Amino acid sequence: MSRIRKTPSKTISIEDVARKARVSITTVSRVINKIPTVGEKNRAKVLEVIEELKFKPSIFAQRLATGKSNVVTLVMPQYEGIFYSFYALELIRGIGTLCDALKLDLLLHLTNRQAFLNLSGLGGIIFADIIGNRQQLLDVLDNNIPCVVINNFIEDLNVNCIAVDNTGGAEVAVNYLISLGHRKVAHITGDLATQAATQRFEGYKHILEKNNITLDEKYIFRTDYSRGQARSAAENLLKMQDGPSAVFVSSDAMALEVMSVARELGKKIPADLSIVGFDDNPSGLYGPVALTTVRQPLIKMGEESVKKINLLMRPGNNEKIEKIILPSELIIRESCQPLNPG
Amino acid sequence: MSRIRKTPSKTISIEDVARKARVSITTVSRVINKIPTVGEKNRAKVLEVIEELKFKPSIFAQRLATGKSNVVTLVMPQYEGIFYSFYALELIRGIGTLCDALKLDLLLHLTNRQAFLNLSGLGGIIFADIIGNRQQLLDVLDNNIPCVVINNFIEDLNVNCIAVDNTGGAEVAVNYLISLGHRKVAHITGDLATQAATQRFEGYKHILEKNNITLDEKYIFRTDYSRGQARSAAENLLKMQDGPSAVFVSSDAMALEVMSVARELGKKIPADLSIVGFDDNPSGLYGPVALTTVRQPLIKMGEESVKKINLLMRPGNNEKIEKIILPSELIIRESCQPLNPG
DNA sequence: GAAAAAAACACAATCTATAGTATTATATTA
DNA sequence: TAATATAATACTATAGATTGTGTTTTTTTC
Numbered sequence: 001m002s003r004i005r006k007t008p009s010k011t012i013s014i015e016d017v018a019r020k021a022r023v024s025i026t027t028v029s030r031v032i033n034k035i036p037t038v039g040e041k042n043r044a045k046v047l048e049v050i051e052e053l054k055f056k057p058s059i060f061a062q063r064l065a066t067g068k069s070n071v072v073t074l075v076m077p078q079y080e081g082i083f084y085s086f087y088a089l090e091l092i093r094g095i096g097t098l099c100d101a102l103k104l105d106l107l108l109h110l111t112n113r114q115a116f117l118n119l120s121g122l123g124g125i126i127f128a129d130i131i132g133n134r135q136q137l138l139d140v141l142d143n144n145i146p147c148v149v150i151n152n153f154i155e156d157l158n159v160n161c162i163a164v165d166n167t168g169g170a171e172v173a174v175n176y177l178i179s180l181g182h183r184k185v186a187h188i189t190g191d192l193a194t195q196a197a198t199q200r201f202e203g204y205k206h207i208l209e210k211n212n213i214t215l216d217e218k219y220i221f222r223t224d225y226s227r228g229q230a231r232s233a234a235e236n237l238l239k240m241q242d243g244p245s246a247v248f249v250s251s252d253a254m255a256l257e258v259m260s261v262a263r264e265l266g267k268k269i270p271a272d273l274s275i276v277g278f279d280d281n282p283s284g285l286y287g288p289v290a291l292t293t294v295r296q297p298l299i300k301m302g303e304e305s306v307k308k309i310n311l312l313m314r315p316g317n318n319e320k321i322e323k324i325i326l327p328s329e330l331i332i333r334e335s336c337q338p339l340n341p342g
Numbered sequence: 343m344s345r346i347r348k349t350p351s352k353t354i355s356i357e358d359v360a361r362k363a364r365v366s367i368t369t370v371s372r373v374i375n376k377i378p379t380v381g382e383k384n385r386a387k388v389l390e391v392i393e394e395l396k397f398k399p400s401i402f403a404q405r406l407a408t409g410k411s412n413v414v415t416l417v418m419p420q421y422e423g424i425f426y427s428f429y430a431l432e433l434i435r436g437i438g439t440l441c442d443a444l445k446l447d448l449l450l451h452l453t454n455r456q457a458f459l460n461l462s463g464l465g466g467i468i469f470a471d472i473i474g475n476r477q478q479l480l481d482v483l484d485n486n487i488p489c490v491v492i493n494n495f496i497e498d499l500n501v502n503c504i505a506v507d508n509t510g511g512a513e514v515a516v517n518y519l520i521s522l523g524h525r526k527v528a529h530i531t532g533d534l535a536t537q538a539a540t541q542r543f544e545g546y547k548h549i550l551e552k553n554n555i556t557l558d559e560k561y562i563f564r565t566d567y568s569r570g571q572a573r574s575a576a577e578n579l580l581k582m583q584d585g586p587s588a589v590f591v592s593s594d595a596m597a598l599e600v601m602s603v604a605r606e607l608g609k610k611i612p613a614d615l616s617i618v619g620f621d622d623n624p625s626g627l628y629g630p631v632a633l634t635t636v637r638q639p640l641i642k643m644g645e646e647s648v649k650k651i652n653l654l655m656r657p658g659n660n661e662k663i664e665k666i667i668l669p670s671e672l673i674i675r676e677s678c679q680p681l682n683p684g
Numbered sequence: 685g686a687a688a689a690a691a692a693c694a695c696a697a698t699c700t701a702t703a704g705t706a707t708t709a710t711a712t713t714a
Numbered sequence: 715t716a717a718t719a720t721a722a723t724a725c726t727a728t729a730g731a732t733t734g735t736g737t738t739t740t741t742t743t744c
Contacts, residue, residue, distance in 0.1 A: 011409075013700055024724045029702060039722055054485075060406040061700030064729050067353075069402070074450075078435060085431035085624075092434070096452030097420060108416075108450045110438030143396075256628050263630055282427075283625050286598050288605055355730055366694045371732060381692055381740095403730030406699050 012055045021049040032057055069123040072099055072309055073107040075136075076128045083253045086281050087298060091128055091150065094302020102310055124309035126150060146312030148305040153195055153323065160312075161323045162305050166196050169294040169328030170203025170248065173276040176292075176330055177246040178211050181339035182274060186219040186244035188233045188258070190251055197225070200250050200278060219244050223254065230254035234261035238273070245339050246274035252281040252293055259287060259335070274336035290333035297326045354397045363391040374399055411465040414441055414651055415449040417478075418470045425595045428623050429640060433470055433492065436644020444652050466651035468492060488654030490647040495537055495665065502654075503665045504646050508538050511636040511670030512545025512590065515618040518634075518672055519588040520553050523681035524616060528561040528586035530575045530600070532593055539567070542592050542620060561586050565596065572596035576603035580615070587681050588616035594623040594635055601629060601677070616678035632675035639668045 014032075018025045023042050030038045031046040038046075049055070063069050074095055076088060092108075099106040104123070124146035127137065140147050141159060148160040177185050187204045190197030208215050221237060223229035230249075234257060237243060249255040255277030262269050269275060269289050277284060277293035284291030304324065311319045356374075360367045365384050372380045373388040380388075391397070405411050416437055418430060434450075441448040446465070466488035469479065482489050483501060490502040519527050529546045532539030550557050563579060565571035572591075576599060579585060591597040597619030604611050611617060611631045619626060619635035626633030646666065653661045 011700090015700080025701080026703085026724060027722085030723090033702080037722060042722080058406065058700050060402045060411070061729090062702075064400065064402040064406055064731085065700075065702040067702095067729070078439060080435075085428045089427035089431045089434075092431075092450070093420060093422075093452060096450055100451065100453050106450045106452075108434070108438055108448045109442065110435060110448075111442050260628070260630075283628050286602070286625050287629055288602075353730090357730075367731080368694060368733080369692085372693090375732080379692060384692080400730050403699090404732075406701085407730075407732040409699070409732095 011058070012053050014055070014057060017046065017049050017053060017055050020053065021046045068315070070103065070313070071105045071107050071123045072306065072313075073109055073122055073125045074128060075109045075111070075125065078110045083251070083279070083281055083283070086283070087279070088128075090298035091302045094299035095126065095306050096302075098303045098306040102306065104306070104310065104313075123313050124148075126305050126309060127152070146309050148308050150301060150305055151196075158321050160305075160308055160321055162301055162308070163195075163325055164296045164301065165325045165328050166199035167203040167206070168325075169278065169296075169330075170200040171207050172328070172330045173248050173278070173294050174204050174207040176332070177248065177274060177276060177336065178207065178213075180246070180274065180336060182244075182246035183213055183339075184216075184219065184242075184244040184246070185213075186221065186237055186247040188221045188223060188230065188237075188247060188249045188254055190223065190225040190254075192222060194225075197250050200248075204248055223250075225251055225254065227253070227257055230257040231261055234258040235265075238262060238265050238267055244273070246276075246336070248276050248278075250278055252277040252279040252284050252291060255291055255293070255335075256283060256287060259289065259291070263288075270335050270337040271340070274339075276330075276336060280331055284333075289335050292333045292335045293331050295329045295331050297328065301326055353400070354395050356397070356399060359388065359391050359395060359397050362395065363388045410657070412445065412655070413447045413449055413465045414648065414655075415451055415464055415467045416470060417451045417453070417467065420452045425593070425621070425623055425625070428625070429621070430470075432640035433644045436641035437468065437648050438644075439641075440645045440648040444648065446648070446652065446655075465655050466490075468647050468651060469494070488651050490650050492643060492647055493538075500663050502647075502650055502663055504643055504650070505537075505667055506638045506643065507667045507670050508541035509545040509548070510667075511620065511638070511672075512542040513549050514670075514672045515590050515620070515636050516546050516549040518674070519590065519616060519618060519678065520549065520555075522588070522616065522678060524586075524588035525555055525681075526558075526561065526584075526586040526588070527555070528563065528579055528589040530563045530565060530572065530579075530589060530591045530596055532565065532567040532596070534564060536567075539592050546590055565592075567593060567596065569595070569599055572599040573603055576600040577607075580604060580607050580609055586615070588618075588678070590618050590620075592620055594619040594621040594626050594633060597633055597635070597677075598626060598629060601631065601633070605630075612677050612679040613682070616681075618672075618678060622673055626675075631677050634675045634677045635673050637671045637673050639670065643668055 014025050014028050018028045021028065021042070023046060027038055027042055028046050031043050074092070079088070096106055122145055125140055126148050128150040129152060137147070137149070137157070137159065141157065148162060151163050153161050153163050174185060185208070187201065189201050192198050192201065205215060218240070221233035223233055230253070237247060238261060247258065249258060255275055258275060259269055262273060267273060275291065277291050280293045280295035284293055304326065308319070308322070311317055356367050356370050360370045363370065363384070365388060369380055369384055370388050373385050416434070421430070438448055464487055467482055468490050470492040471494060479491070479499070479501065483499065490504060493505050495503050495505050516527060527550070529543065531543050534540050534543065547557060560582070563575035565575055572595070579589060580603060589600065591600060597617055600617060601611050604615060609615060617633065619633050622635045622637035626635055646668065650661070650664070653659055
């Protein structure tokens with residue numbers, strides 16, 4: 001007795017194609033995989049039947065048979081807020097577009113929790129801004145799964161990392177302010193528990209030193225990147241006796257807050273204060289004064305990570321672990337001007 | 343002679359677990375799938391071995407065997423710009439978070455080209471803002487693949503659609519302006535080739551009519567949603583003799599542009615002109631005057647689409663095709679005020 | 685304690701492909 | 715034309731799970 005099917009609507013398999021085209025399954029498989037040893041007549045016939053039956057090979061069967069997977073998983077935290085949304089989407093764009101071009105499937109794990117990662121059947125994995133989830137990273141490395149960490153330089157593990165040049169970016173920014181004649185340059189830091197903020201602060205210090213400007217603690221405002229702390233930093237800075245003529249702010253979000261406070265206090269930007277931010281968040285374009293800032297190559301960072309993953313996913317590759325730093329770029333707009341003499 | 347393996351590092355399979363636990367493969371499978379007919383002793387032993395071997399069942403083999411797939415594919419165009427990035431990421435957040443909770447795999451197809459969709463092995467598909475790709479949609483429907491279209495009401499096809507209440511949102515917005523005493527309310531439309539813009543325009547017209555205000559063509563500015571056209575609309579509007587005291591703008595992006603132009607022309611918002619936008623893009627928060635706007639429930643829209651897909655993916659479901667409209671909401675901030683008497 | 689019922693477990697088919705080897709058909713060479 | 719090389723094609727094992735059916739073991743009942 002013939003087996004009764006669970007589902008009446010069977011999916012069309014390679015077998016159906018083979019039967020209809022009166023060839024073996026192997027031949028159909030060869031046609032699908034463009035393997036040359038197929039006669040012209042049969043190839044044509046098979047292609048015709050595939051078309052007719054609208055046959056699509058099962059990716060699950062293919063991957064089970066080949067043992068290869070072309071799934072790239074992107075693990076990303078799920079934050080709110082426009083500043084993050086720009087950042088996240090740019091990254092996703094870089095990654096997604098290249099995956100698309102390379103015919104890699106992009107699996108998105110948007111999560112705050114410890115993502116449930118089924119490591120089997122996983123071609124490669126990209127961690128974006130995942131901190132404090134070290135065990136997961138260790139698991140991945142343990143299983144020899146191709147892996148890239150974005151924007152989080154993990155020094156002590158043998159893992160691929162791609163990040164932005166925070167130090168260099170800060171240096172260029174501060175250098176620019178000094179080149180405009182500013183000597184009293186303040187800095188509003190981000191959360192110094194993060195690499196980015198620390199490195200930006202370092203860059204700031206380097207350039208002051210290089211220009212023989214003594215670092216003045218009263219010009220340093222340490223924050224946690226929050227709006228509130230940015231605001232009070234801005235108030236202190238703007239009301240200060242002998243205040244700075246310029247400020248380098250560790251994020252655009254905070255820089256916009258500073259501009260907001262300046263407006264409220266009746267100060268003019270850039271006449272009374274020159275400002276450089278960091279991130280190149282497009283929100284900086286919509287205020288009354290367009291913000292000069294340091295651009296992070298987010299899309300490129302995404303692309304580079306996919307490139308690397310792709311190479312690592314190739315069987316028998318000899319790729320070695322790399323720690324890459326991508327250059328950032330100063331985008332000059334309207335929020336800075338030369339120091340007023342006097 | 344034993345067969346030589348291509349890859350020396352074999353993945354750990356259910357067979358390895360079975361052998362080590364001294365039970366049959368079936369029993370291991372039963373343990374994995376929490377099927378009750380397994381003795382306590384064996385279950386414990388199997389779980390122990392699974393733990394020890396760090397065994398993860400192959401999703402490909404599982405899906406091949408069951409014929410079920412829990413992969414949801416999100417097809418989304420790849421636009422640039424901050425306004426889009428907010429919109430896109432909110433949608434992705436809604437979709438991604440729920441997929442995560444429901445243990446669905448989210449495959450992201452970010453593309454401008456006609457996405458290559460391998461329909462086999464595809465559990466469900468969500469089209470976001472895909473227009474002019476009707477053939478693909480037809481293919482999906484043909485193959486009986488669970489499908490939801492976001493923010494694009496397709497009237498003539500029997501397909502699930504989820505969209506925002508543009509008409510209602512516009513009505514509430516215009517109603518609010520009228521309730522503040524405004525009678526001369528202008529409208530800057532978006533691209534009237536799109537449903538959203540048309541419907542918002544409709545809403546505007548309804549409310550004028552309802553309040554016995556004759557529609558005045560000189561107060562209608564038709565644009566293509568672009569910055570440039572928004573700008574010239576704003577200039578005309580603001581320099582007009584007997585100009586409007588309020589304006590309803592079909593997008594926040596354009597509304598911000600109007601505020602920008604007003605600032606340049608020395609007009610005060612909201613004293614000289616009350617403005618309501620549409621979208622609730624957070625960029626509206628960072629200018630000197632926070633924009634009053636209509637919020638679209640983007641996250642909810644994403645979530646609803648996943649809910650629906652999830653139900654449709656259940657075998658033997660009786661879900662019927664739905665066309666859902668989600669309510670939008672007026673967010674009152676600082677860009678409107680009662681009409682100055684006189 | 686034997687028979688019947690219930691619980692555990694194992695065997696083998698199945699899902700849909702790929703790929704190595706074997707076989708057949710065709711073309712080339714002597 | 716026979717012998718050999720080559721191009722096409724088919725056969726079959728394999729990938730790693732699930733699942734229906736059959737068998738063994740344990741428990742219950744009289």
